[in-house]
Amino acid sequence: MNPYTGRVSCLRASWLSGKTRTKEYRVSQLEALGRFLDEKKNVILDALAADLHKPAFEAELSEIALCSNEVNYAINNLYGWMKDEYVDKNLATQLDSAFIRKDPFGVVLIIGPWNYPLHLVLVPMVGAIAAGNCVIVKPSEISSCTEKLLAELLPTYLDQDCYAVVTGGPQETSQLLENKFDYIFFTGSPGVGKIIMEAAAKHVTPLTLELGGKNPCYVDNSCDLQNVANRLVWGRCFNAGQTCTAPDYVLCTIETQEKLIPPLRQAIMEFYGPKPKESPDFGRIINDKHFKRIRALLDSGRIALGGQTDECECYIAPTVLADVKPCEPVMQEEIFGPILPIVTIANVEEAINFINSRERPLALYAFSCNCKVVNQVLDSTSSGGFVGNDTMMQMTLITLPFGGIGYSGLGKYHGKFSFDTFSHHRACLLRSMGLEKLNYLRYPPYAHRSLGL
Ligand code: NAD
Numbered sequence: 468m469n470p471y472t473g474r475v476s477c478l479r480a481s482w483l484s485g486k487t488r489t490k491e492y493r494v495s496q497l498e499a500l501g502r503f504l505d506e507k508k509n510v511i512l513d514a515l516a517a518d519l520h521k522p523a524f525e526a527e528l529s530e531i532a533l534c535s536n537e538v539n540y541a542i543n544n545l546y547g548w549m550k551d552e553y554v555d556k557n558l559a560t561q562l563d564s565a566f567i568r569k570d571p572f573g574v575v576l577i578i579g580p581w582n583y584p585l586h587l588v589l590v591p592m593v594g595a596i597a598a599g600n601c602v603i604v605k606p607s608e609i610s611s612c613t614e615k616l617l618a619e620l621l622p623t624y625l626d627q628d629c630y631a632v633v634t635g636g637p638q639e640t641s642q643l644l645e646n647k648f649d650y651i652f653f654t655g656s657p658g659v660g661k662i663i664m665e666a667a668a669k670h671v672t673p674l675t676l677e678l679g680g681k682n683p684c685y686v687d688n689s690c691d692l693q694n695v696a697n698r699l700v701w702g703r704c705f706n707a708g709q710t711c712t713a714p715d716y717v718l719c720t721i722e723t724q725e726k727l728i729p730p731l732r733q734a735i736m737e738f739y740g741p742k743p744k745e746s747p748d749f750g751r752i753i754n755d756k757h758f759k760r761i762r763a764l765l766d767s768g769r770i771a772l773g774g775q776t777d778e779c780e781c782y783i784a785p786t787v788l789a790d791v792k793p794c795e796p797v798m799q800e801e802i803f804g805p806i807l808p809i810v811t812i813a814n815v816e817e818a819i820n821f822i823n824s825r826e827r828p829l830a831l832y833a834f835s836c837n838c839k840v841v842n843q844v845l846d847s848t849s850s851g852g853f854v855g856n857d858t859m860m861q862m863t864l865i866t867l868p869f870g871g872i873g874y875s876g877l878g879k880y881h882g883k884f885s886f887d888t889f890s891h892h893r894a895c896l897l898r899s900m901g902l903e904k905l906n907y908l909r910y911p912p913y914a915h916r917s918l919g920l
Pocket of ligand 1: 801
């Protein structure tokens with residue numbers, strides 16, 4: 468007997484009762500989610516500090532504020548999003564009503580990773596609640612303090628007939644996935660994403676995959692390199708580099724590489740002081756396994772800045788690797804740590820070819836004072852998102868869709884895109900019983916009838 472079947476069935480019964488469909492109900496649950504974020508802020512910050520040594524400012528910004536923003540945006544816009552969308556009609560349907568109904572899918576499963584363990588289950592959950600679904604969330608078992616907090620506290624705010632938290636790792640998730648869901652939303656690694664896709668295929672369940680990969684960052688010769696360095700170091704070292712949209716590596720000419728290293732040193736010094744290990748603003752690697760994986764990547768290229776590690780604390784210093792070859796280990800996998808390799812190229816065309824010869828990334832960044840160069844990179848490449856002259860700021864705009872392409876994922880969310888992701892766009896045509904004579908044109912016998920095309 469599958470241990471989760473009972474829970475999924477209870478949620479399905481609630482969904483079938485129609486309880487989650489009214490606007491008032493959805494708003495009441497979104498408001499409850501907002502209260503959870505507000506009232507439990509301090510315990511959330513404590514859990515994130517225990518899991519990831521997450522600096523309080525980073526946690527407030529990236530986990531709590533972005534979630535609250537989504538909650539408020541959904542509450543304020545829900546009425547408009549839910550409205551039937553009337554569409555243009557043809558001659559034969561002039562007397563009819565033709566519209567798109569945004570129907571909830573039913574029972575939705577949301578599976579999250581450990582790097583933003585609150586944000587990456589609650590932001591999709593906002594969209595799923597707003598769209599009128601019942602939801603099971605499965606946070607990552609690796610960020611165990613946040614997992615425990617969500618399992619204990621979320622049910623005290625939300626209607627337990629419609630929303631549940633399931634804990635556990637791969638084994639529990641596999642058992643959970645044996646059940647039929649109406650939509651699956653997964654955030655995590657591409658390898659596990661394939662497993663989720665296979666499980667979804669068994670029930671022909673639609674899904675979103677928010678995956679990872681290597682995000683390139685092209686830096687042109689023309690830039691103010693201190694500004695570039697500030698924005699690069701912030702993006703690379705936020706959450707100790709464990710961000711899916713972090714700039715993963717830099718592509719620039721050898722001259723720019725040499726000019727960029729001193730400003731990178733200055734940015735690291737300004738942000739984290741001479742001893743980043745003692746800075747309250749610099750996080751830690753999630754666990755020993757990831758620490759060892761990332762430490763092994765320090766052998767690529769030459770260490771231009773940083774390179775210090777401390778296994779007891781899972782600490783890896785902000786590090787810049789210069790003269791990295793494309794074939795070296797650091798360029799084979801997503802780094803997910805505070806290491807920034809620089810690969811030198813001859814010009815922007817070579818950078819574009821380099822980017823296009825690899826899997827399509829979740830994010831792509833290009834720095835140049837010349838907007839033609841930024842646009843050249845934008846026009847000649849493909850990626851989930853793109854930012855000119857900064858890193859990671861696309862995440863802060865609720866009006867932009869967030870998602871990957873190709874190996875970096877499937878589907879999109881944030882703001883209204885989340886509502887649409889968790890809604891089935893149902894094609895509705897309510898016909899008039901009049902004008903029957905017109906209908907005779909389509910009824911057999913068809914003899915001597917032609918469309919004249
Ligand atoms: P992961 O794929 O190892 O785990 C994600 C979730 O899947 C967890 O809840 C885990 O319990 C579950 N899981 C793991 N193995 C499983 C299995 N065999 N069967 C069923 N479920 C399984 O990812 P992670 O290490 O938690 O997170 C890091 C990855 O997530 C990185 O690749 C990163 O780029 C990606 N990520 C992507 C985004 C995005 O928005 N695109 C955001 C954050 C992280």
